[in-house]
Amino acid sequence: MGVADRKEREKVEMRRQILAAAQKLFLEQGYEKTSIRNIAEVIEYSAGTIYLYFKDKNEILFALHVDAFNALMHAMQAGIGVETDPFERLISLGKSYLKYAFENPELYDLMFVMTAPMETLECRDEIWCDGERAFNTLKLVVGDCMQAGYFAGENVETVSVMMWSLVHGLATLHLRRRTMIFPEERRIQLLEEVYDRFVEMVKTYKRK
Structure with missing residues (x-):
């Protein structure tokens, strides 16, 4: 597997993790009470990482x-x-x-x-x-x-x-x-x- 292919797979996997964590939090504690920082804590990455994939939690819900x-x-x-x-x-x-x-x-x-x-x-x-x-x-x-x-x-x-x-x-x-x-x-x-x-x-x- 080439470097480009590996990076693309890593991006897809990160996106999946973000969406899975957001879905869990949205359902458990509600959309309004969920923040980007909450989602970042679940996947154990910085909030800045999430902003590389989604501009805000509205875009996450839309996805x-x-x-x-x-x-x-x-x-x-x-x-x-x-x-x-x-x-x-x-x-x-x-x-x-x-x-x-x-x-x-x-x-x-x-x-x-x-x-x-x-x-x-x-x-x-x-x-x-x-x-x-x-x-x-x-x-x-x-x-x-x-x-x-x-x-x-x-x-x-x-x-x-x-x-x-x-x-x-x-x-x-x-x-x-x-x-x-x-x-x-x-x-x-x-x-x-x-x-x-x-x-x-x-x-x-x-x-x-």
Whole structure:
């Protein structure tokens, strides 16, 4: 391995360490209470080292969001890529979303649950860019379902928010440990069953 390649790998690894430490602190003590110095202490480097990679903690949060949403979008695309029927794509999209949330609880918390100033996400014109990209994917699938006769007379945005609210609610109930009233081996299974029942009800929206 050449010197340039080694240095590049070291830079990538340092960036990974910074993001991992920041994510941990953001979730444990909150975004506002976390400082660059706190992050530096976790990785045992100087604060100056972090500034070589990120200009401030806003940029760190933005990087975490971008990486997390890229992973979510990959999971969503994988979920709908194998289905040809539009309604089956919608079902798979919801299942992929839940699977991502259950398997990546800390990332999901950072993306959708953790309280942090939205201006830190560097959104243009007050638009939550990463969230909009994921939501537009859902809207496209819902629109295809409408073309196939589902959700007759409904608005594509309204139906999309309804679907998103359901899967987000199920994911958040679990990740915020509100399902602890049920036996551990039953918790995720129960949420998956709720989603399946919801899908059955949604099927009644199909035009005869």
